[in-house]
Amino acid sequence: xxxxxxxLLIVGLGILLLALLAYAVVxxxxxxxxxxxxxxxxxxxxxxxxxxxxxxxxxxxxxxRFGKFVGVRGPGWIIILPYIEAYKIVDLRVQTxxxxxxxxxxxxxxxxxxxxxxxxxxxxxxxxxxxxxxxKRASQLFVQxxxxxxxxxxxxxxxxGNIEELNEKLKTExxxxxxxxxxxxxxxxxxxxxIPPAVKEAMHxxxxxxxxxxxxxxxxxxxxxxxxxxxxxxxxxxxxxxxYFYLEALKKLAEGRATKIIYPLDLSTLAQAISKQIxxxxxxxxxxxxxxxYEDVIKKLLSSK
Numbered sequence: 510x511x512x513x514x515x516x517l518l519i520v521g522l523g524i525l526l527l528a529l530l531a532y533a534v535v536x537x538x539x540x541x542x543x544x545x546x547x548x549x550x551x552x553x554x555x556x557x558x559x560x561x562x563x564x565x566x567x568x569x570x571x572x573x574r575f576g577k578f579v580g581v582r583g584p585g586w587i588i589i590l591p592y593i594e595a596y597k598i599v600d601l602r603v604q605t606x607x608x609x610x611x612x613x614x615x616x617x618x619x620x621x622x623x624x625x626x627x628x629x630x631x632x633x634x635x636x637x638x639x640x641x642x643x644x645k646r647a648s649q650l651f652v653q654x655x656x657x658x659x660x661x662x663x664x665x666x667x668x669x670g671n672i673e674e675l676n677e678k679l680k681t682e683x684x685x686x687x688x689x690x691x692x693x694x695x696x697x698x699x700x701x702x703x704i705p706p707a708v709k710e711a712m713h714x715x716x717x718x719x720x721x722x723x724x725x726x727x728x729x730x731x732x733x734x735x736x737x738x739x740x741x742x743x744x745x746x747x748x749x750x751x752x753y754f755y756l757e758a759l760k761k762l763a764e765g766r767a768t769k770i771i772y773p774l775d776l777s778t779l780a781q782a783i784s785k786q787i788x789x790x791x792x793x794x795x796x797x798x799x800x801x802x803y804e805d806v807i808k809k810l811l812s813s814k
């Protein structure tokens with residue numbers, strides 16, 4: 510509503526000026542002519558200077574009169590006395606500052622590139638103008654310095670694994686100093702960490718090696734469990750049962766292969782060793798006699814393939 514009133518006032522003054530000039534010419538009045546000149550001068554002053562300012566809802570003007578701070582004005586239409594008062598407009602919205610990328614060296618001497626962003630807003634226009642030359646630039650430089658200091662005390666693995674903690678630390682430290690600037694820090698975020706390709710490749714190989722190590726450990730544990738189960742299952746087996754399983758193993762070996770098998774070791778020695786492991790001692794001659802009994806069976810099994 511105020512904007513409409515001011516606009517109508519300016520239009521009305523323009524119409525009044527034209528009317529005065531016309532009437533002064535008709536009646537040849539010097540007084541009216543001077544009045545018309547004064548009105549024209551006023552309108553020209555309004556047009557050529559920032560005498561009338563329209564500030565939006567999120568804007569404030571910090572006013573200086575003869576260089577001395579006198580107050581904050583806005584939003585809406587405000588009047589600035591030309592050549593007497595000066596002003597600086599402050600934006601109260603949340604602002605995004607892109608911190609320039611910078612190379613930093615970690616504690617383990619790896620050069621990485623950090624890219625960060627800062628979200629802030631002005632809560633006190635007076636402090637933002639009087640206490641700091643450029644709060645945006647100051648915030649950027651402070652974050653850059655803090656990143657160098659923090660990253661320099663951490664290894665690459667610590668940096669990658671503690672991004673959230675780094676963001677919170679940067680926000681806390683910047684908030685302490687930004688408070689004196691009339692600025693509130695909404696958030697500080699590390700957007701990207703660029704790692705040298707050689708280091709990336711080495712990290713990838715380390716990850717693969719670590720996974721392979723875990724896989725081998727799991728396989729070993731599974732084999733151990735399997736052997737323990739076999740051990741428990743064979744506690745009560747006699748030599749004939751063991752011999753049967755051995756013959757079954759030979760049958761499996763012969764599947765899809767030639768019908769002749771060369772035994773890698775003496776069966777009687779193996780059977781005797783197994784029997785000792787499960788607590789019984791079987792004479793070697795008895796095992797050999799038992800194997801001879803199954804000679805025909807073995808031949809039939811092999812010939813059937």
